[in-house]
Amino acid sequence: xxxxxxxxxxxxxxxxxxxxxxxxxxxxxxxxxxxxxxxxxxxxxxxxxxxxxxxxxxxxxxxxxxxxxxxxxxxxxxxxxxxxxxxxxxxxxxxxxxxxxxxxxxxxxxxxxxxxxxxxxxxxxxxxxxxxxxxxxxxxxxxxxxxxxxxxxxxxxxxxxxxxxxxxxxxxxxxxxxxxxxxxxxxxxxxxxxxxxx
Numbered sequence: 001x002x003x004x005x006x007x008x009x010x011x012x013x014x015x016x017x018x019x020x021x022x023x024x025x026x027x028x029x030x031x032x033x034x035x036x037x038x039x040x041x042x043x044x045x046x047x048x049x050x051x052x053x054x055x056x057x058x059x060x061x062x063x064x065x066x067x068x069x070x071x072x073x074x075x076x077x078x079x080x081x082x083x084x085x086x087x088x089x090x091x092x093x094x095x096x097x098x099x100x101x102x103x104x105x106x107x108x109x110x111x112x113x114x115x116x117x118x119x120x121x122x123x124x125x126x127x128x129x130x131x132x133x134x135x136x137x138x139x140x141x142x143x144x145x146x147x148x149x150x151x152x153x154x155x156x157x158x159x160x161x162x163x164x165x166x167x168x169x170x171x172x173x174x175x176x177x178x179x180x181x182x183x184x185x186x187x188x189x190x191x192x193x194x195x196x197x198x
Contacts, residue, residue: 002028007035017052017062021045026090034060034098042066043086050090054098057129061099062086067110067133077111080135084117089140093120095128102132114138 004020005012014020017034018041024030029049036059043062045052054060064085072078085102088095104110115132116125119140130136 002030004030004032005035006032006039008037008039009035011035016041018043021047021050024050036060038063040064042084045087045093046089047093048090049092051094051096052098053096056097057099057127060097061101063099063101063103065102065104065110065113067102067104067107067113069109069111070104080112080114081117081138083112084114084138085132086115087117087119088123089119091121093118093123095123095125097127099129099131101130102136104133107133 002024004014004023006014006017006020008015012033012035014023017032017039020032020034021043024032024047026046027048030047031051031053034052034054036055038061040063042064062085066072066078066083066085068078068080068083070078070083072082083102083104086100100115102113102115104113107113110133112135113133115130115136117138117140
């Protein structure tokens with residue numbers, strides 16, 4: 001298993017989580033250890049078998065600020081499914097001891113703000129705090145029919161949609177007292193291998 005460290009002070013292999021994820025070959029099992037700090041980045045993690053471990057929910061935070069009503073670089077509104085702070089897909093995902101936050105702001109101004117968009121076959125979140133506005137945690141797949149034109153723009157926009165009756169992508173989500181999902185809309189927290197050489 002490949003092990004990578006991330007530290008903002010330069011003492012790790014990388015200074016950002018995104019750089020560390022990009023360095024992992026898709027089929028290589030990897031563990032990324034993320035040091036304390038606020039990592040202001042939009043994370044896309046499409047790996048076969050990856051683990052992200054922070055230094056604690058209070059110490060390690062991945063934060064971004066896209067909202068569904070805010071403009072996207074392509075000129076259209078961002079919409080819900082492109083508003084994520086972290087997007088995960090692949091076979092096996094484990095996330096521990098960190099916070100993933102979308103700080104776009106109140107829904108009336110920013111729209112829906114997804115913290116984590118998860119489209120992995122197996123996903124485990126343990127001692128993770130997710131903060132966003134409505135759809136704080138979005139577990140794929142998307143519904144088959146769009147309610148509005150281009151409403152499903154997102155990381156899986158051109159991926160085939162699953163048909164009714166097919167198993168959902170998320171087969172394992174660990175919810176414990178240590179895992180906290182909080183939405184600004186509700187204002188109530190919800191408790192809820194391939195060998196590689198470096």
